Amino acid sequence: MEKEVEKKTIFRGNILNIEKYKVKLIDNTIASREVARFSGAVGVVLFSENRIVLVEQFRFPLGEKILEIPAGRLENEEPLHCATREVKEETGYSCKNIEKLTEIYTSPGFSDEVIHIFKADVEDHGEPNPDPGEFVDVVELSVEECLKKIKNGDIKDSKTIAGILFAVKLKEGD
């Protein structure tokens, strides 16, 4: 347990706030904690029969294009609603059989970010309708190709690795 002694908001941004705390530790010493606070997000492992629907987009913080499961930030809505909305916006597809798999913490050392991970099946195909300024390519890969790309490092996004391996490799018996 760490008890808050002092809190200062350093930065209020569009997608995150940065807060700096002084906290009292269990040995009564004082330590500082930097925290990035988020609204939460969703990611969807979207199956089109034996294929998985991914999106490829340029990620400015990394300076490269990467493959990810469709995902996005909560906008004052339930995670399930956000999941179907983001799938539709990014891929154009509507989905069925949507089911929550788990929640993941992306960076518990400094952030409260939670991503709700779902799986779903494609229902209807359609045209993507991304947010302004969002340029996303839809990439469909077989499950086997996804596993290969995780293994050889072509897929590096943590929600994507955790989500796909959870959906594909954790069986009833586990």
Place this chain on the structure above:
Amino acid sequence: MEKEVEKKTIFRGNILNIEKYKVKLIDNTIASREVARFSGAVGVVLFSENRIVLVEQFRFPLGEKILEIPAGRLENEEPLHCATREVKEETGYSCKNIEKLTEIYTSPGFSDEVIHIFKADVEDHGEPNPDPGEFVDVVELSVEECLKKIKNGDIKDSKTIAGILFAVKLKEGD
């Protein structure tokens, strides 16, 4: 591709810097990007025969204790060195057969954080020597218990889920 037009450093912290950019998108519109920049980190899936060595610690941003693989931030060192150092500090164990599995991006939408994921075997047991202010309990679970805890949501940390499923579920054939 997104081209940097303007950059402002908002915050320089102990573990991260926050930068705010204006960028030019491929359609020539201007957008803002908030980026959290890190030094990088490591995580180690540490096997003690058929058991996995985890650490449990209070994470202030989340307000709870969680289970994670041993992990820590790079301190001007190679990831491999950091991996053996962090295992030793957090668990007291020295390790052998250390091998890099992959790298993961924790939050590519707003952060450049990369975690280098290793697997290793316990060589010698010893006493933990955590950093000041770091209170960590060592928890050893069978592989089966780890998979159960991932499946039922008791393990939520993304590097831990991705690392364990990568180490345990991706076989030579994949």
